[in-house]
């Protein structure tokens with residue numbers, strides 16, 4: 282290194298640009314890719330692997346893929362890549378299951394309105410947030426009638442629900458219903474009222490101690506013994522309840538962790554100003570505890586969302602359940618890779634957006650008060 | 653309870669007193685923290701409580717707004733006796749402000765929101781009015797320009813002054829201070845004490861647990877020395893510092909005045 286060693290009188294030294302090689306992309310590469318002999322070898326090896334894998338994958342995924350064939354064999358005759366035709370042909374089924382075709386607009390509408398209803402809850406800068414929030418509150422009722430029918434709409438049995446519609450329905454309802462229940466359980470578990478506390482502990486420990494599949498079986502079979510004979514309690518509603526209870530038990534523990542992190546002084550300050558228990562919790566403690574719990578809460582939500590695939594076990598046709606019947610079709614046999622990749626992409630997009638939202642929320646709440 | 657009944661205060665006399673404690677005992681489990689505390693505080697009186705660590709000073713003043721429950725004896729605050737009746741407890745807490753050693757500001761709210769929260773939600777003051785009151789008290793503790801910052805962005809001394817303003821916004825009759833300056837760096841202590849002196853001059857009834865003897869000399873009507881859960885000695889500051897009666901008081905004073 283040959284540095285220019287100009288000298289300046291004290292106090293007159295100008296700002297000089299940093300020497301070459303200590304800024305920009307060259308610096309970044311030197312620090313991150315070629316910082317040592319091992320690092321250099323690993324970098325080259327990695328580059329070679331990417332060179333081998335990426336073009337081959339792109340060929341299969343897009344360039345040699347077939348989108349408009351009528352059967353698996355036709356696909357394979359035309360090219361050696363992925364046979365996305367199966368997804369194209371069965372797309373509607375993967376989306377709606379066996380929901381009557383002429384009524385699918387109701388599902389689409391419910392899905393669109395879901396975003397309208399969620400906007401004021403998720404973002405605080407939505408125009409007209411106050412009025413939209415009223416819509417958010419009535420949305421579940423609207424969605425119920427749109428999906429199940431009634432009130433002049435042709436009824437649709439929930440046995441016909443399927444595909445991603447079912448995933449979103451169970452996932453979103455579970456998430457929305459389990460959060461308040463989880464909060465109540467977490468508060469109950471810390472309550473000074475011993476009966477309430479014991480009930481909450483038993484509930485949480487029982488639900489957490491049992492696999493979700495067991496609960497789903499209870500929902501599908503055992504409940505029939507308890508319900509009065511002849512009562513026809515929608516299987517999907519039972520599943521929704523079980524999924525909600527299951528997620529709520531986990532959420533309760535996550536939120537309890539957040540509650541425990543709130544210093545005693547916060548409670549005392551709130552009490553010393555004459556706040557009632559609910560005001561103290563609602564205005565002081567929960568806002569802070571929930572903020573701490575965001576990563577754990579979103580973690581639980583993502584888990585719940587993916588667990589919806591378990592309903593296939595009790596005969597509900599979520600995308601994975603449908604894929605079984607699609608693969609059993611002799612025209613499309615053996616195309617499991619394509620279908621599973623498609624389903625995986627869908628789940629990844631849903632879960633990844635939840636994760637990004639949680640990061641957005643953490644940053645937003647963090648900006649408010651450094652510390 | 654028979655002896656407590658014997659001590660019981662005639663209601664007419666209790667009315668004039670801000671705080672009246674009669675034969676108060678408290679235990680933490682087996683541990684007897686407060687032993688037969690008898691204390692009458694007149695409206696407008698300024699009391700400083702001192703004593704060695706663990707002597708029960710915090711416990712004593714926390715009993716006054718029932719952050720701690722006493723097990724025997726009678727505590728009457730502003731003419732209301734403290735019992736398990738939640739409504740009475742809330743009523744008393746609305747009239748008694750408390751300032752803590754570690755400020756206990758609400759970190760998720762701005763300084764102004766800290767000040768307006770309880771007035772709005774507990775006293776049902778309209779928001780605009782609560783904000784006006786909040787700004788008035790923030791100006792009084794000399795930090796109106798910080799109103800929209802968050803507590804985490806303020807220095808310790810500023811935070812404690814916000815905590816004082818927050819209590820004052822509830823318009824209390826009595827203020828309790830539990831070592832308000834002992835978590836502060838030395839250069840911030842005086843800014844908080846200045847606010848407290850101002851408050852004392854305005855005629856507020858104050859009970860302060862503090863080891864700031866300069867403050868005690870300047871504003872207290874009475875200094876109380878506690879040790880081992882008992883009130884050992886109480887006197888006006890002049891007498892208390894110049895002519896302590898008990899050996900434990902003398903020992904304590906010599907210890908704190910030496911450093």
Ligand SMILES: Nc1ncnc2c1ncn2[C@@H]1O[C@H](COP(=O)(O)OP(=O)(O)OP(=O)(O)O)[C@@H](O)[C@H]1O
Pocket residue numbers: 680683685703704705706707708709710711712
């Ligand atoms: N929640 C509690 N459970 C059990 N013991 C407690 C509890 N709080 C305080 N104590 C004990 O009661 C005694 C008095 O506590 P207190 O906090 O009133 O003392 P203090 O005079 O305020 O002391 P300091 O100057 O250190 O603040 C101490 O010995 C303490 O260990």
Ligand SMILES: [Mg+2]
Pocket residue numbers: 709710711830831
């Ligand atoms: Mg103390």
